[in-house]
């Protein structure tokens with residue numbers, strides 16, 4: 093595969109990602125890479141934030157936050173399975189909160205919606221995949237967590 | 243702050259009124275409150291109107307209070323809108339309390355109104371205000387409470403039966419209350435087997451979509467004596483934004499704990515002094531968490547509290563004797579003042595589902611989700627404590 097091809101492939105995937113979520117996600121640039129969520133870390137107090145913030149609320153400084161890729165593995169803190177879906181979403185789908193090692197507990201769609209395969213505290217890993225459809229039926233992508241491969 | 247009393251309350255029927263609009267609903271509630279108080283409208287010096295969705299749903303962001311009061315011929319006074327999620331009505335009451343308590347005004351109107359039927363996306367969960375990033379990923383209020391429930395079940399062994407008992411109790415309480423949207427009794431089996439909205443929450447674990455309005459007239463204790471020998475005192479009114487703790491425990495709401503703590507402290511009482519509570523039972527799991535956050539029982543024992551009948555009419559603290567949001571319905575901005583109406587009637591001893599000898603009532607409304615992807619807290623919680631002023 094040429095560099096050009098992988099570049100345009102990444103571009104195609106980036107176009108599918110919900111524009112509101114694009115600043116939060118760094119897509120895998122090559123098959124050996126994994127997608128990452130981008131948060132901020134405060135150089136002064138060390139706290140992590142997701143999504144990125146401009147002002148550190150602890151330090152009240154604007155120039156202390158730097159973009160950092162977050163761990164793409166976490167633990168499932170809690171979840172639920174949506175059966176009555178909002179417009180654009182296909183039921184059933186699962187969503188939950190995932191604990192990242194950076195001390196973040198974040199909302200995320202889940203790639204698995206079989207109740208038997210979801211367990212509190214299970215290991216989960218980040219992917220980028222379809223989360224809903226737009227009005228014309230085109231898929232819209234975003235980040236998700238799936239049960240980690242054993 | 244001087245002591246402030248409620249001398250009149252009024253509300254509409256709560257239900258689905260597709261032909262009505264927010265102004266008509268508000269007018270009816272206000273007229274009922276004026277008649278109940280026996281005041282002349284010219285004596286009302288300031289007014290606050292709580293509403294949360296009139297802008298989004300009816301193109302009426304501002305001026306709702308002015309338009310309602312215009313219908314009653316009330317003019318030339320300060321009137322403002324109070325938008326504060328599900329606590330909008332309670333916040334309007336609190337503003338009125340502060341206005342009279344400060345000594346600036348002697349008589350104030352607190353109004354709450356909302357019309358939720360006829361919105362787009364009927365039959366789907368109402369989305370939350372703000373939280374844009376969460377919403378594009380499939381978040382909605384039942385999703386939040388579904389997540390609360392899964393974790394509460396895992397940590398404390400709370401069961402579907404215990405949850406259903408909250409819905410069954412609140413529906414039983416609604417039976418004699420003509421203002422409730424739903425009054426027919428339901429069973430634990432029916433609640434558990436109703437359609438699943440967000441697993442593990444079924445339809446009858448969620449409050450319905452409702453229209454309605456409620457209002458209260460407040461005045462100083464001194465002025466109250468001219469109108470009634472049963473003035474209801476506002477012993478405390480506390481309002482809190484979320485404490486926004488990092489990696490917070492989803493099975494407890496920080497804003498609620500703080501608001502209750504502040505209200506207990508201001509009123510100089512504790513949970514053991516409360517005769518009844520009207521809490522924000524938007525979902526059955528929410529009521530169970532409220533028992534724990536307000537100190538009605540220990541953390542994690544909310545499920546057992548309802549199972550053992552402690553929140554029932556003959557229990558330690560009757561909760562939602564009016565039927566609660568689960569049965570009365572939840573027109574967002576009106577709910578806080580509907581709780582005040584129902585509690586005033588309880589303290590006067592004239593409620594349809596009367597708690598015998600009630601002297602102290604606790605009301606609570608909360609709403610709004612922290613606008614971030616990190617697990618956040620409820621953004622607004624209001625606790626009001628009322629007591630007999632005679």
Ligand SMILES: [Zn+2]
Nearest residue numbers: 134137148151
């Ligand atoms: Zn900092």
